[in-house]
Amino acid sequence: MIELTASAEQQQTHREQNFIRQYxxxxxxxxxxxxxxxxxxxLDGISLFNNVISQGLAPDFIAEDEVQHSRRLERITSEIxxxxxxxxxxxxLVAGPSCSGKTTxxxxxTHMLRDNGIQPCVVSLDNYFLNLDQRPLDPNxxxxxxxxxxxxxxxxxxxxxxLLEGNRVPMPTYDYVEGKRTYHGNTLQLDSNSLLxxxxxxxxxxxxxxxxxxDKKYRLFVTAQATIYYGEKAGLEEHDNRLLxxxxxxxxxxxxxALQTLQWWPGVLRGENLWILPFASHADGWFNTSMxxxxxxxxxxxxxxLQEVPESEPVExxxxxxxxxxxxxxxxLSQEDxxxxxxxxxxxxxxxxx
Numbered sequence: 337m338i339e340l341t342a343s344a345e346q347q348q349t350h351r352e353q354n355f356i357r358q359y360x361x362x363x364x365x366x367x368x369x370x371x372x373x374x375x376x377x378x379l380d381g382i383s384l385f386n387n388v389i390s391q392g393l394a395p396d397f398i399a400e401d402e403v404q405h406s407r408r409l410e411r412i413t414s415e416i417x418x419x420x421x422x423x424x425x426x427x428x429l430v431a432g433p434s435c436s437g438k439t440t441x442x443x444x445x446t447h448m449l450r451d452n453g454i455q456p457c458v459v460s461l462d463n464y465f466l467n468l469d470q471r472p473l474d475p476n477x478x479x480x481x482x483x484x485x486x487x488x489x490x491x492x493x494x495x496x497x498x499l500l501e502g503n504r505v506p507m508p509t510y511d512y513v514e515g516k517r518t519y520h521g522n523t524l525q526l527d528s529n530s531l532l533x534x535x536x537x538x539x540x541x542x543x544x545x546x547x548x549x550x551d552k553k554y555r556l557f558v559t560a561q562a563t564i565y566y567g568e569k570a571g572l573e574e575h576d577n578r579l580l581x582x583x584x585x586x587x588x589x590x591x592x593x594a595l596q597t598l599q600w601w602p603g604v605l606r607g608e609n610l611w612i613l614p615f616a617s618h619a620d621g622w623f624n625t626s627m628x629x630x631x632x633x634x635x636x637x638x639x640x641x642l643q644e645v646p647e648s649e650p651v652e653x654x655x656x657x658x659x660x661x662x663x664x665x666x667x668x669l670s671q672e673d674x675x676x677x678x679x680x681x682x683x684x685x686x687x688x689x690x
Contacts, residue, residue, distance in 0.1 A: 364400040386667040395676040401628050412621050413448040416554050427532040431539035432558030433608045435578040437625030441558050442535045455529050461536025463508045464492045468515030482607020484538045496545050499526050540615040557619035560626050583641055584634045594641040598652040635668040
C-alpha cells in the first residue's frame with residue numbers, strides 16, 4: 337500500500353472539499369460523471385458518494401433521479417403510443433435478466449399508457465410455467481428453472497392468439513408452493529383499445545410467439561446496470577447490483593436466506609447466458625432501472641442477511657464476505673432519505689418477483 341505524505345494528504349483533502357462544494361450545484365448526471373472523473377484522478381468514489389449522504393443532499397439527488405427515470409419512461413411510452421395508433425402495434429414484450437425490474441417497469445408503462453387513452457393488459461409469462469414434474473433438467477440432472485422450455489409454449493400461443501382475436505380467455509396462475517399451474521376463474525379479453533403486454537424472462541425469445549409479425553411487437557429489454565461506478569477499491573462486479581437486489585427481495589418475498597440465493601445464483605447466470613442475453617439485441621428499446629442510491633437503501637438489511645451465511649459453505653461464504661466489504665464502505669440512507677424514494681420505485685427494491 338502506498339502511504340500519502342502529509343502534503344499529498346492535504347492536497348487530496350483539498351480536492352475532495354472542492355468536489356463537495358461543487359456537487360451542491362450539480363445535476364445528477366454531472367454528479368455521477370464527476371465521481372467517475374475524480375476516480376480517474378485517484379480519488380475514492382465511495383467516499384465522495386458518502387459525502388452526499390452526510391451533507392444531507394441525498395433527497396435532492398433522489399428527486400432528480402425520479403424525474404430522469406420518468407422522462408426515459410415517457411419517451412418509451414410515446415413510441416409505443418405512436419406505433420399503436422399509427423402502425424397497428426398489438427403487443428409489448430418486456431424481458432430482462434433476474435431482478436432487472438421487468439414487472440415494475442411494466443407497471444409504470446401501463447399507468448402511463450392509460451393516461452394516453454390506451455388500455456394495457458399484462459400477462460406474466462411466469463404463470464405459464466410447466467408443472468415442476470414436467471420441467472426440463474439441467475446438465476446435473478436437476479430441474480432447470482431458467483430454461484425457455486420450462487414454459488408451456490403451446491398453451492401460451494393458443495391463449496395469445498385467442499386474445500388477439502377478441503375472445504375471452506381463462507388465465508392461469510402459477511402456484512410456486514405447489515409447483516403447479518392453476519386456474520381460479522380469472523379471465524382476460526382485449527378490445528380495440530387494448531394492448532397486450534407479455535412480461536417475463538423469455539419475452540424476447542423469437543420462438544415465444546413466432547406467428548405474430550415483428551412489426552406488431554414492441555420489444556423492451558430491461559437492465560439494472562449500476563449508474564455509478566465506485567472504482568476498483570470497491571470490488572463491485574458486473575452482476576452484483578442485481579445479486580444484492582435479489583438477496584433483498586428473496587428474503588422479503590420468499591423468506592429465502594442469503595445462502596439460498598447465493599446457491600441459486602450460478603444457475604440463474606447460466607440461464608441468462610443461454611436464454612436471455614442472446615436476444616437483447618432484438619429489442620426496440622432498453623431501460624435501466626438502477627437508482628443512484630439503491631445500494632445505500634438496501635444496505636442495512638442485506639448486510640444482516642450476508643452475515644448469516646455460514647463459514648461451513650465456503651463458496652457462498654467467500655462471496656458473502658466480498659459483498660459485505662462493498663456494503664461496509666457505502667453509507668446507508670436514513671429512514672427519512674429512504675422515504676424520499678417514490679413509493680412506486682421502493683417497490684422495485686422489495687416485492688417484485690423473479
